Amino acid sequence: MNKNIISQTYDITREQRNKQNAHPSFVLWFTGLSGSGKSTLANAVEKLLFEKGIQTYTLDGDNIRQGVNRGLGFSAEDRKENLRRIAEVAKLFVDAGQICFSAFISPMRKDREMIASIVGEKDFFEVFVDTPLEVCEARDVKGLYKKARAGEITNFTGISAPYEAPENPALHIQTANESIEDSAKKIIAFIEEKINKL
Numbered sequence: 684m685n686k687n688i689i690s691q692t693y694d695i696t697r698e699q700r701n702k703q704n705a706h707p708s709f710v711l712w713f714t715g716l717s718g719s720g721k722s723t724l725a726n727a728v729e730k731l732l733f734e735k736g737i738q739t740y741t742l743d744g745d746n747i748r749q750g751v752n753r754g755l756g757f758s759a760e761d762r763k764e765n766l767r768r769i770a771e772v773a774k775l776f777v778d779a780g781q782i783c784f785s786a787f788i789s790p791m792r793k794d795r796e797m798i799a800s801i802v803g804e805k806d807f808f809e810v811f812v813d814t815p816l817e818v819c820e821a822r823d824v825k826g827l828y829k830k831a832r833a834g835e836i837t838n839f840t841g842i843s844a845p846y847e848a849p850e851n852p853a854l855h856i857q858t859a860n861e862s863i864e865d866s867a868k869k870i871i872a873f874i875e876e877k878i879n880k881l
């Protein structure tokens with residue numbers, strides 16, 4: 684850390700923002716294979732909360748990689764740096780009073796532990812979007828599995844790069860046999876419980 688950089692404090696605090704919004708702020712971190720349903724569910728849940736006047740924002744891998752993290756690839760080191768930066772951004776959203784959804788594959792347990800420690804354990808909730816590889820591959824929303832099988836994409840999660848399933852997620856969503864609405868309802872119930880408890 685540069686000793687010439689000193690932390691600046693501002694008078695409007697997170698607590699004041701939470702009070703004004705009438706709800707706490709925290710991060711729901713969706714992890715799962717490509718095509719598991721992370722973006723779909725973050726989108727569905729965000730719409731339901733928006734209607735209730737709850738402040739939310741979603742950070743999504745595809746979008747962030749075209750802007751803030753343009754230039755990072757899919758090696759283990761680049762994924763770690765991608766996720767470290769997003770964790771810092773998510774932490775800012777929590778400070779800004781938002782319920783922040785993060786939809787990133789985030790395949791490695793160690794990297795997810797790093798994210799939790801950056802965001803702060805008490806503000807971090809891991810949502811495992813648990814969809815079997817065969818189902819994700821059959822969905823092949825963006826045609827990437829086909830390319831990965833053909834060897835046109837290297838380091839593709841689930842095919843040529845690892846995915847380590849969470850061992851103790853705050854929430855476990857299995858999308859293979861349930862509708863988007865049913866999955867979204869489970870997440871909303873989880874959030875409502877947090878809002879009432881925090």
Ligand SMILES: Nc1ncnc2c1ncn2[C@@H]1O[C@H](COP(=O)(O)OS(=O)(=O)O)[C@@H](OP(=O)(O)O)[C@H]1O
Pocket residue numbers: 716717718721722744745748757761762763765766786787788789790825827836837838839840
């Ligand atoms: N090699 C490889 N492996 C996995 N995914 C790939 C790859 N190349 C491109 N894509 C596309 O990038 C999206 C995943 O980016 P993330 O930032 O979420 O990945 S990570 O958390 O850093 O592992 C991912 O988006 P989702 O399908 O929404 O998960 C893909 O569209």
Ligand SMILES: Nc1ncnc2c1ncn2[C@@H]1O[C@H](COP(=O)(O)OP(=O)(O)O)[C@@H](O)[C@H]1O
Pocket residue numbers: 715716717718719720721722723724786822824857858859861862863864866
């Ligand atoms: N219960 C469910 N939850 C989420 N997505 C589902 C569900 N059932 C089917 N799907 C479909 O699975 C696909 C998931 O794609 P997407 O949200 O882009 O995944 P990811 O963001 O994890 O890559 C979408 O086409 C969506 O309609």
